[in-house]
Amino acid sequence: MKRSLARPGIWATLTLAALTLSPCAWQAEARATTPAITSGGTLRTAFDAPLSTMDPAVGYDAYTWTGEHAVFDGLLDYSSGTGLAGTQLVPRLAASMPTVSKDGLTYTFQLRHGVRFQPPLNREVTADDVKYSIERALSPRTPKAQMVGSSFWSSLQGVSDFWNKKAQHISGITVSGKYGITFKLTTPDRAFLNVLAMPFTSVVPHEWVDKYKDKFSEHPLGTGPFMVDSKDTVPGTRLVLVRNPNYFRKGLPYLDKVIIDFNVADHLQIQRVQAGALDLAGNLVTSDDFLSIKNDPKWSRYLAYAPDIAVTYLAFNLKQKPFEGNLKLRQAINMAINKQQILKLINGRGVIMQGILPPTMPGADPKFSYYPYDPQKARALLAAAGYGPNKLSIPLTYQQSGDFDKIAQEIQAELKEIGISIVLKPVSTDTWYGSVAYTQKEGPMVLAPWGQDYPDPSDFFDPILTCNAGSNAAFYCNPALDALAAKARGNPNDQARIAQYHQMERMVMADAPWVPIYDDVLYDFHGPHLGGFYIHPVWPFNYAEYYMMP
Amino acid sequence: MQPLSPLAARLPADDQEPAPASTSRHSVWRRLRKDRLALAGAAIILAFAAMAVAAPHLAPYDPTQRFVNGISDQGAPLPPGTAGFLLGTDTIGHDVLSRLIWGARVSLFVGVLANAIAVVIGVALGAAAGYYGGLVSSIIMRFTDIMLAFPVLLLGVALVAVLTPGIPVIIAVIGLVSWTSMARIIHGQVLALRERDFVEAARATGVGSTRILLRHILPHLVSPIVVYSSLGVATAVLFEASLSFLGLGIQPPEPSWGRMVSEGAAVQGASGFAYPWLLLFPGAAVFLTVLAFNLLGDGLRDALDPTSR
Numbered sequence: 001m002k003r004s005l006a007r008p009g010i011w012a013t014l015t016l017a018a019l020t021l022s023p024c025a026w027q028a029e030a031r032a033t034t035p036a037i038t039s040g041g042t043l044r045t046a047f048d049a050p051l052s053t054m055d056p057a058v059g060y061d062a063y064t065w066t067g068e069h070a071v072f073d074g075l076l077d078y079s080s081g082t083g084l085a086g087t088q089l090v091p092r093l094a095a096s097m098p099t100v101s102k103d104g105l106t107y108t109f110q111l112r113h114g115v116r117f118q119p120p121l122n123r124e125v126t127a128d129d130v131k132y133s134i135e136r137a138l139s140p141r142t143p144k145a146q147m148v149g150s151s152f153w154s155s156l157q158g159v160s161d162f163w164n165k166k167a168q169h170i171s172g173i174t175v176s177g178k179y180g181i182t183f184k185l186t187t188p189d190r191a192f193l194n195v196l197a198m199p200f201t202s203v204v205p206h207e208w209v210d211k212y213k214d215k216f217s218e219h220p221l222g223t224g225p226f227m228v229d230s231k232d233t234v235p236g237t238r239l240v241l242v243r244n245p246n247y248f249r250k251g252l253p254y255l256d257k258v259i260i261d262f263n264v265a266d267h268l269q270i271q272r273v274q275a276g277a278l279d280l281a282g283n284l285v286t287s288d289d290f291l292s293i294k295n296d297p298k299w300s301r302y303l304a305y306a307p308d309i310a311v312t313y314l315a316f317n318l319k320q321k322p323f324e325g326n327l328k329l330r331q332a333i334n335m336a337i338n339k340q341q342i343l344k345l346i347n348g349r350g351v352i353m354q355g356i357l358p359p360t361m362p363g364a365d366p367k368f369s370y371y372p373y374d375p376q377k378a379r380a381l382l383a384a385a386g387y388g389p390n391k392l393s394i395p396l397t398y399q400q401s402g403d404f405d406k407i408a409q410e411i412q413a414e415l416k417e418i419g420i421s422i423v424l425k426p427v428s429t430d431t432w433y434g435s436v437a438y439t440q441k442e443g444p445m446v447l448a449p450w451g452q453d454y455p456d457p458s459d460f461f462d463p464i465l466t467c468n469a470g471s472n473a474a475f476y477c478n479p480a481l482d483a484l485a486a487k488a489r490g491n492p493n494d495q496a497r498i499a500q501y502h503q504m505e506r507m508v509m510a511d512a513p514w515v516p517i518y519d520d521v522l523y524d525f526h527g528p529h530l531g532g533f534y535i536h537p538v539w540p541f542n543y544a545e546y547y548m549m550p
Numbered sequence: 551m552q553p554l555s556p557l558a559a560r561l562p563a564d565d566q567e568p569a570p571a572s573t574s575r576h577s578v579w580r581r582l583r584k585d586r587l588a589l590a591g592a593a594i595i596l597a598f599a600a601m602a603v604a605a606p607h608l609a610p611y612d613p614t615q616r617f618v619n620g621i622s623d624q625g626a627p628l629p630p631g632t633a634g635f636l637l638g639t640d641t642i643g644h645d646v647l648s649r650l651i652w653g654a655r656v657s658l659f660v661g662v663l664a665n666a667i668a669v670v671i672g673v674a675l676g677a678a679a680g681y682y683g684g685l686v687s688s689i690i691m692r693f694t695d696i697m698l699a700f701p702v703l704l705l706g707v708a709l710v711a712v713l714t715p716g717i718p719v720i721i722a723v724i725g726l727v728s729w730t731s732m733a734r735i736i737h738g739q740v741l742a743l744r745e746r747d748f749v750e751a752a753r754a755t756g757v758g759s760t761r762i763l764l765r766h767i768l769p770h771l772v773s774p775i776v777v778y779s780s781l782g783v784a785t786a787v788l789f790e791a792s793l794s795f796l797g798l799g800i801q802p803p804e805p806s807w808g809r810m811v812s813e814g815a816a817v818q819g820a821s822g823f824a825y826p827w828l829l830l831f832p833g834a835a836v837f838l839t840v841l842a843f844n845l846l847g848d849g850l851r852d853a854l855d856p857t858s859r
Binding site: 338412423 | 614615616618621642797801803818824
């Protein structure tokens, strides 16, 4: 998933062994569902920027996923809980998990009966609504739809005809009766159910979409635990969610209301939580605030954390000078980056990465080390690349959010040591995802984060490193890698599949389109009255399960 | 003052162009010497200027060099007094003392040059408006009024935002938005001066307007220009600090006091002043510089114009 550094959402953890952190702190956040939960009350939280959209076909970052998950539901969802506990697929609008044919190509769902859309619609959800919503999310006619042409869906039968506007509908999706829906694939796809659990497939009512058309984002309506209170909501400034009286899960949500203020800087959020004016800081705790909270016994217990499955990396634009066609230069920079020091800058809250796959992802190779830190060798490589000392000046673009300012300055200092001068080009997060990231406007070098969409190694190659990938910050294209990625995606043999991912990691790092830097640990901060808080590996906030304590 | 035309030279003594009042170097220095505050201001300015000039020799390190051991193992900046870092380090691991010393260069250089631009524009426009009067004056002074009506900082921020930040741009922008009060003051002075007999006499002998402005009127403007420039430098230093504070001024890793305050303020943490030295030292440097220029400016005004006391 595209990540805002300030608030990455991630699908985390496959293995808890990943935890390099003390297990007792981990336990502390599982305070979660202790007895005597009181219903009612208002949760006050804030983000540093507005949600860019509330349209599930469009939103593709952790901010918007949090908002969409509160208002909409899809066929599938993830279990409650942080880390590994939150990665189990569970039926949501589906009555149960689907039946899968022997060949792994047909998935049949039965819908839960009696689920109704939020007021004022109040109509029951049918399988036609599910089909309509998925087709809408995949339709090239839907403005700004993110999933058009996405490799996530490539195994669904008839999807390319639909994208090419050769077909009105996706032939692989068929409805039977009021509640039955079937998906047909052309090849087995081990990630298909995870793809179905992404919020893009959230069920939306067609009459509401037709009524508001491109303004649907401002009038979102689904089946989720909360609905948007349009009376108190101020677009761009404040989003107010109130309890959905039609919600089908008994007893949920606990809260009557969630008030989300926008444009509140991360430092300010923490001050407001401490002053009692907010219950939860929506942005991650940055390294500037982290130590002072952690060293304060009064507040340190309201710090919650969860390991991330993500990579923060430096990408070289392979379609722009000076990196185009200059492998030695890319290798030189790979060997000049002191990852240990970068990790220290963020208070050691993460794990250093040498390859593409985060250490807890199956397929990651713990012994993998392509480019050790070696400034001496880096200088030699730089000279071999055709650049004497202090002959090269490169702009570095990054989103000015969280700890990126510090990390960018550290990279600048490290590259100065081998004789490359870096010009920092910070842009705001909205600009970053609105018009910079993954376009040539990035410039020659970017500091980019990627968090997993689902816990499968394919998610770190298919959407970001293949030739047609939508989020390919390096514009890396290697047909041999694409071919291997396609094979690995459907490979039923775990062992062979992992070997394929090892091989792919080596292929990519040999070409050095990136400097992988670290996989971080997420920290959030909340007030003493918020109960049941945990960082969900996907959403990342699950407002429906939090409650207020007196 | 040299008589400028043969005719003027032959005018009776009391009709000759008077020497600009009270600007004889000796009397000014005599009066200034008694003004302890002004001297203190001058001393501080000289000290900072010396620091700026000698920065390469004074600073223990390169201000943009970050030290791997410049942050604690937890990732916190080191406090003042840590071995090797007299005034501590910042959150990246730069030496604060070195940055403070080099920051004087940027701050004073920008302050002085930007103010010079403002003075040139302000004096030129103010003098032209005052001397020519009529339509010229209306156009120039209405334009000045329009500029005055804009909040200067906002205008500066808008200009810097569309241009690429950097020292030349900062200097130009500060100069271009802060000439208005100088123009107003000079305009008023010239309005009075142009009616004086010596100007009338010069005009009568056929001296051109430009020459009258430059050779006859300008010397009388020295005292307001000196006074208001010294105050203007203070404003320009503060302006640079504000722009850098907003992230629009000097770009990292180059140090300027404003940028240091900005970076320091951003990292104080939620529970108050976690790293006070990051704010205190550059803040004090800006404060002292602005105070010193104001004291000197006040002193100069009193010294140059005894009647103003």
